[in-house]
Amino acid sequence: MDILNNLVFGFTVAFSLQNLAYCFIGVLLGTLIGVLPGIGPLVTIAMLFPITFNLPAVPALIMLAGIYYGAQYGGSTTSILVNLPGETASAVTCLDGYQMARQGRAGPALAIAAIASFFAGCVGTLLIALAGPPLAEWALLFGAAEYFSLMLMGLTAAAVLTHGDMVKGFAMVVLGLLIGIVGTDVNSGMARYSFGVPELTDGVGFTVVAVGLFAVAEIVVNLELKEAREVFTSKITGLMPTGKDLKDSSWPMVRGTAVGAFFGVLPGTGPALSSFATYLLEKKIARDPSRFGEGAIEGVAAPEAANNAAAQTAFIPMLTLGIPASATMALMLGAMTIQGIVPGPQVMISNPDLFWGLIASMWIGNLMLVILNLPLVGVWVRLLRVPYRWLFPSIIMFSSLGNFSVNNSPVDVYLCAVVGVLGYILVKLECEPAPLLLGYVLGPLMEEYVRRALLISRGDPTVFFTRPISLAFMIATLLILVVMIAPAVRKKREEAH
Amino acid sequence: MKFDLRNNKDFLAGLLFILIGGLAVVIARDYPMGSAMRMGPGYFPTILGSILCLFGVYVMVRGIVSGERVKGEWGWKPLALIALSIVLFGFLIDRLGMIPALVAMFFVSAFAGREFRFKEVLLLAVLMSAFAAGVFVYGLKLPYPLFGSF
Numbered sequence: 001m002d003i004l005n006n007l008v009f010g011f012t013v014a015f016s017l018q019n020l021a022y023c024f025i026g027v028l029l030g031t032l033i034g035v036l037p038g039i040g041p042l043v044t045i046a047m048l049f050p051i052t053f054n055l056p057a058v059p060a061l062i063m064l065a066g067i068y069y070g071a072q073y074g075g076s077t078t079s080i081l082v083n084l085p086g087e088t089a090s091a092v093t094c095l096d097g098y099q100m101a102r103q104g105r106a107g108p109a110l111a112i113a114a115i116a117s118f119f120a121g122c123v124g125t126l127l128i129a130l131a132g133p134p135l136a137e138w139a140l141l142f143g144a145a146e147y148f149s150l151m152l153m154g155l156t157a158a159a160v161l162t163h164g165d166m167v168k169g170f171a172m173v174v175l176g177l178l179i180g181i182v183g184t185d186v187n188s189g190m191a192r193y194s195f196g197v198p199e200l201t202d203g204v205g206f207t208v209v210a211v212g213l214f215a216v217a218e219i220v221v222n223l224e225l226k227e228a229r230e231v232f233t234s235k236i237t238g239l240m241p242t243g244k245d246l247k248d249s250s251w252p253m254v255r256g257t258a259v260g261a262f263f264g265v266l267p268g269t270g271p272a273l274s275s276f277a278t279y280l281l282e283k284k285i286a287r288d289p290s291r292f293g294e295g296a297i298e299g300v301a302a303p304e305a306a307n308n309a310a311a312q313t314a315f316i317p318m319l320t321l322g323i324p325a326s327a328t329m330a331l332m333l334g335a336m337t338i339q340g341i342v343p344g345p346q347v348m349i350s351n352p353d354l355f356w357g358l359i360a361s362m363w364i365g366n367l368m369l370v371i372l373n374l375p376l377v378g379v380w381v382r383l384l385r386v387p388y389r390w391l392f393p394s395i396i397m398f399s400s401l402g403n404f405s406v407n408n409s410p411v412d413v414y415l416c417a418v419v420g421v422l423g424y425i426l427v428k429l430e431c432e433p434a435p436l437l438l439g440y441v442l443g444p445l446m447e448e449y450v451r452r453a454l455l456i457s458r459g460d461p462t463v464f465f466t467r468p469i470s471l472a473f474m475i476a477t478l479l480i481l482v483v484m485i486a487p488a489v490r491k492k493r494e495e496a497h
Numbered sequence: 498m499k500f501d502l503r504n505n506k507d508f509l510a511g512l513l514f515i516l517i518g519g520l521a522v523v524i525a526r527d528y529p530m531g532s533a534m535r536m537g538p539g540y541f542p543t544i545l546g547s548i549l550c551l552f553g554v555y556v557m558v559r560g561i562v563s564g565e566r567v568k569g570e571w572g573w574k575p576l577a578l579i580a581l582s583i584v585l586f587g588f589l590i591d592r593l594g595m596i597p598a599l600v601a602m603f604f605v606s607a608f609a610g611r612e613f614r615f616k617e618v619l620l621l622a623v624l625m626s627a628f629a630a631g632v633f634v635y636g637l638k639l640p641y642p643l644f645g646s647f
Contacts, residue, residue, distance in 0.1 A: 174518075394621070411587075
């Protein structure tokens with residue numbers, strides 16, 4: 001039982017006092033900030049991740065992962081209590097969760113959300129442990145051509161599946177790739193797009209892009225919205241769900257987990273799509289679909305399970321292939337790179353403590369969340385009342401200090417303002433920033449792989465189609481395109497008639 | 498409304514893509530192209546810039562056809578204030594120290610909000626700067642002077 005041994009090893013890593021402490025801090029901070037209105041998991045991670053720089057790799061990633069699922073959990077709390085999803089993944093939870101809160105059943109809704117998340121988290125963790133090693137072993141066969149094709153597939157999926165416009169999604173990916181290229185070219189040593197600024201020869205910093213796009217731009221968008229929130233606070237009396245609640249939500253939980261685990265692995269879909277998909281599924285198979293949207297507990301259990309399962313399984317491609325499936329995973333990947341770890345299948349062999357420790361810590365973190373959240377709901381509710389006008393300057397403070405601390409250079413801070421302005425304009429023009437971040441992270445790698453692949457093949461581009469694994473990725477890329485474009489074209493034709 | 502290009506969502510998005518893509522291609526002309534077999538530093542960026550331009554043209558034309566407007570108003574004022582507050586922070590931190598930079602940042606960014614209450618902002622600035630000093634300077638031991646230049 002290799003896996004058992006590995007998991008035991010992982011738990012010994014994760015149960016060290018230091019790692020346990022960072023896991024706890026991560027989960028706590030993540031929930032704390034995730035609960036604050038208008039701040040989703042992405043911003044939370046982007047903002048907090050400079051403070052993990054000074055830590056060794058394992059606790060740093062454990063803490064970041066903790067921040068991630070803590071923030072996600074916090075997002076569902078806000079969805080239920082104030083009908084304000086921290087991010088798209090918990091938007092579905094608003095539908096029934098908020099209705100339950102209005103009916104005075106906020107307690108059970110929160111409890112079911114916690115239980116569903118925990119259940120899905122356990123399954124997700126197990127899946128990573130099971131699927132990780134064989135996948136990584138397979139990925140060891142990959143050469144430059146395979147990696148290029150795989151990245152092409154990932155970026156295509158990210159562009160196509162992003163909510164919003166597909167063509168703009170592609171354009172954003174390309175824009176991200178271009179931003180990723182800024183800096184010194186590893187092959188020739190030539191500084192590209194540095195505009196004579198010495199700091200730019202190291203490239204545009206990772207935190208600069210992430211914070212600029214997801215914190216600064218987001219704040220300006222939020223400032224336009226009206227601040228009108230109804231908080232259901234006085235009505236949280238009983239936390240415990242009834243036996244019927246548990247029975248009603250057990251199967252939706254299982255189905256949600258399955259759907260979420262599947263979508264989590266796909267690039268670009270992540271938690272958001274999975275929670276929508278599973279909600280629709282539940283509504284379809286329910287005996288009485290009209291209850292949905294009126295406070296059906298299944299409508300909380302299934303999406304919450306799905307988004308948590310997806311959040312976990314998203315780690316699979318990131319840890320085994322070095323390909324992020326979502327913007328959040330791109331952040332995690334960036335954190336790994338900053339820690340000096342080259343992402344890819346060799347991570348499992350070169351840093352087994354990181355891989356297995358991280359997996360084990362996710363399970364522990366999920367357990368901590370359940371224990372932490374249910375008794376602390378009162379505290380979170382009070383946090384919800386913090387007005388946005390206190391929040392956003394504080395977010396800017398953390399972001400700017402974080403950016404400055406990476407290189408102790410004001411240039412990074414200035415750049416972040418520039419990226420923020422660009423990000424705001426893009427968001428207003430309805431261009432999703434997430435594909436840009438994926439492109440930015442993969443840009444330098446992709447260039448490196450395409451160069452290497454073509455060097456080996458002596459400039460023959462058919463190399464991407466003659467090697468079987470690479471060909472499979474290319475076919476998959478094409479399939480994704482066809483599947484997504486075909487309905488759009490048909491719809492256009494119908495409109496034309 | 499169809500010809501109001503200044504607020505045409507896709508026209509502007511396309512224009513932005515074309516400008517950035519075009520700039521990338523133009524600048525990349527200074528970098529050696531190399532061949533497909535031995536790509537120079539200019540190869541990949543030139544291709545990417547061209548692709549971005551193509552997407553830009555498509556989005557732009559689509560915008561002219563559909564004429565869809567940007568939703569809501571442009572928040573130029575909050576955007577400018579937020580950006581300014583960040584730049585100010587970067588400019589002041591190694592000249593006056595961390596605390597003055599943060600206080601300046603809080604006051605400028607708070608103007609971007611819908612309401613500005615002087616006492617509240619002052620309190621927030623003081624509390625959060627103290628917190629930041631505790632976390633970053635004493636906790637994480639970053640070598641930033643609280644007051645004064647580097």
